[in-house]
Amino acid sequence: MSIWTKVLIGAVILLFDLLGPAMAEPKRVFLLHSFGSEFAPFSDLPGTLREELVRQWPGPLDLFEASLDMALFSDVDAQSPFADYLSALFAQRRVDLVVPIGGPAVSFIQRYRERLFPTTPMLFSGLEERRLQDTVLTANDAAVGLKVEQSSLIENILAVLPETNNVVVVVGDSPIEKFWLGEMRREFRPFTNRVTFTYFNKLSFEDILKKAASLPPRSAILLAIWHTDAAGVSRGSKGALSSLRSVANAPIFGVYDSSLGDGIVGGRLIPVSDLSRNAAGVAVRILRGETPGDIKAEPLGAGAPIYDWRELQRWNISEDRLPPGSEIRFREVSVWERYRWLILAVAAVVLLEGALILWLLSERRRRAAAQSESHRRLLEIAHLNRNADAGALSTSIAHELNQPLGAILSNSEALDTYLEAESPDLNQIREIVGDIRRDDLRAAEIIDRVRQFAKKQEPEPQEVDLNDIVRVVDKILAPEAKLRGIELRASLGERAVPVRGVPVHLQQVILNLALNGMDAIGERPAGNREMTIEAARNGNATAEVSVSDSGTSIPADNLASIFEPFFTTKQRGMGLGLSIVRQIVETYGGRIWAENRPTGGAVFRFTLPLAGATRNDRRPPSFTSSRLRTASLP
Numbered sequence: 001m002s003i004w005t006k007v008l009i010g011a012v013i014l015l016f017d018l019l020g021p022a023m024a025e026p027k028r029v030f031l032l033h034s035f036g037s038e039f040a041p042f043s044d045l046p047g048t049l050r051e052e053l054v055r056q057w058p059g060p061l062d063l064f065e066a067s068l069d070m071a072l073f074s075d076v077d078a079q080s081p082f083a084d085y086l087s088a089l090f091a092q093r094r095v096d097l098v099v100p101i102g103g104p105a106v107s108f109i110q111r112y113r114e115r116l117f118p119t120t121p122m123l124f125s126g127l128e129e130r131r132l133q134d135t136v137l138t139a140n141d142a143a144v145g146l147k148v149e150q151s152s153l154i155e156n157i158l159a160v161l162p163e164t165n166n167v168v169v170v171v172g173d174s175p176i177e178k179f180w181l182g183e184m185r186r187e188f189r190p191f192t193n194r195v196t197f198t199y200f201n202k203l204s205f206e207d208i209l210k211k212a213a214s215l216p217p218r219s220a221i222l223l224a225i226w227h228t229d230a231a232g233v234s235r236g237s238k239g240a241l242s243s244l245r246s247v248a249n250a251p252i253f254g255v256y257d258s259s260l261g262d263g264i265v266g267g268r269l270i271p272v273s274d275l276s277r278n279a280a281g282v283a284v285r286i287l288r289g290e291t292p293g294d295i296k297a298e299p300l301g302a303g304a305p306i307y308d309w310r311e312l313q314r315w316n317i318s319e320d321r322l323p324p325g326s327e328i329r330f331r332e333v334s335v336w337e338r339y340r341w342l343i344l345a346v347a348a349v350v351l352l353e354g355a356l357i358l359w360l361l362s363e364r365r366r367r368a369a370a371q372s373e374s375h376r377r378l379l380e381i382a383h384l385n386r387n388a389d390a391g392a393l394s395t396s397i398a399h400e401l402n403q404p405l406g407a408i409l410s411n412s413e414a415l416d417t418y419l420e421a422e423s424p425d426l427n428q429i430r431e432i433v434g435d436i437r438r439d440d441l442r443a444a445e446i447i448d449r450v451r452q453f454a455k456k457q458e459p460e461p462q463e464v465d466l467n468d469i470v471r472v473v474d475k476i477l478a479p480e481a482k483l484r485g486i487e488l489r490a491s492l493g494e495r496a497v498p499v500r501g502v503p504v505h506l507q508q509v510i511l512n513l514a515l516n517g518m519d520a521i522g523e524r525p526a527g528n529r530e531m532t533i534e535a536a537r538n539g540n541a542t543a544e545v546s547v548s549d550s551g552t553s554i555p556a557d558n559l560a561s562i563f564e565p566f567f568t569t570k571q572r573g574m575g576l577g578l579s580i581v582r583q584i585v586e587t588y589g590g591r592i593w594a595e596n597r598p599t600g601g602a603v604f605r606f607t608l609p610l611a612g613a614t615r616n617d618r619r620p621p622s623f624t625s626s627r628l629r630t631a632s633l634p
């Protein structure tokens, strides 16, 4: 045989080896459940066993399942018709493997195997070690069992709730449950000096619920095995656990991990899925042809400790009490844990925004305080400035007052003379008294005008006609102009020039400009000493006032600086008048500038919004620096 022929034959054998199970007849496996699907751990075991078998066996599988529900009852003879049924079912069908799940199914199969499956391999699964020891295994039998260490159930309870002194054992009253009750009583004995055990095996489930609702403090419930209650009513342990949990006033502990999540606290539990995986592994080996009796599988014990987070919370069990390496399932992630970064980011933004808003508010408050302080100071300075102006005018005012006061004096002397006459001319006397009264009123008017100007209390902004303002200033300045030999003209239009402002502020602006102009006229020769104050509308929206003089003019270099504070060319000047003037004008929404006249002298112009055109409800001007005009008259 050539080498290539050998290789070909080898490859074909390998292929058959690999594909053999897949191409072969389907393997027929019969799963026999001890109870219905509602009894832990049998509720979960067959399902996962089935899945594992399908997953692990590479070829087709023909799975039969049946449930030996009568295992719930103690009447073994009742099982005979069930055996007849199975006999009929499999009479024409070859079965490759029988898998009884749980003690009652194992007992049933052993009792009827000669009749039903005399040569079929058996895999006894879900059998507790103690039951397995009592089971006779033939060479055709394999077993995958489990081991429940009952004392560790109590140790777990005492580890997580050390103050427990009463353990209530919920257990049914069926034959298998009776067996386990006996086992528990025996194995719990070492704990009886510390814990009182109460067994609910002789109660109906309704009574169990009632009692579970009012257990004494420091109690715990162990739901050991639950199939049929003392009243003979069978119920699924899953439903029983959920009913018990809803009323119990003590934590519930269990045996299998399949109950975790349904209301038990947890502990070292039997991992049902591992049990199924082990059983499926052995089943596959048997189906492949291994002798069942040669397969030895260690019984599966409790797994690593696992706990239900919700139950730990409910019974206030600290995680510190759990054995090292414990796994906590069903942990509810709090909103904080889930969205921590988002919450932190949002909080940071909100805090930042809040801080920004607070800062802006405080800045606004500070600004408002600064504005009000600056306004207060402005009023103070403007008032001082007007006082200074009034002081500067004192000589001329005194001079002007002299005239009516002198007239009063000479009229009263004339009155004396008339009164000494034999028959005084009463009409004449009346006329003289009238003159005296008129002169007195004139003197009072001069004083009142200056007093009003220098008064500290200022009215609110109001609508005023600039013509009236100019008229008042003209009257105040007239004596000064006369004293200085200056021809003062007020040029007023026929139409009113309404603006909005505090009258004394507007008077102050014009008066300042005019006094500066008079200073500039200084020693100009007679015939060239004139000043004009003019108020007029400039278009529909603006009022314009100009104060022009025939003085020295302003040197071109200084034109840009004269409005700056402390700029002065005068010996006794402080350089504040024009900066105050500009502040007032700008505060009322206007503009001021100076230029030189081609014919000599300077002209100062300022504009203000016409009151009818732009309603500017402005507050009285607020200055930001203190300026005080000193008397600059010779």
Ligand code: ADP
Binding pocket: 516, 517, 518, 520, 549, 551, 552, 553, 554, 562, 563, 567, 568, 569, 570, 572, 573, 574, 575, 576, 577, 578, 579, 602, 629, 630, 632
């Ligand atoms: P002060 O009168 O105390 O000097 P002002 O601010 O009122 O302060 O004036 C600043 C300067 O502007 C004056 O010193 C002067 O040089 C110049 N100035 C103001 N008005 C006139 C004017 N009408 N003609 C020429 N120069 C003027």
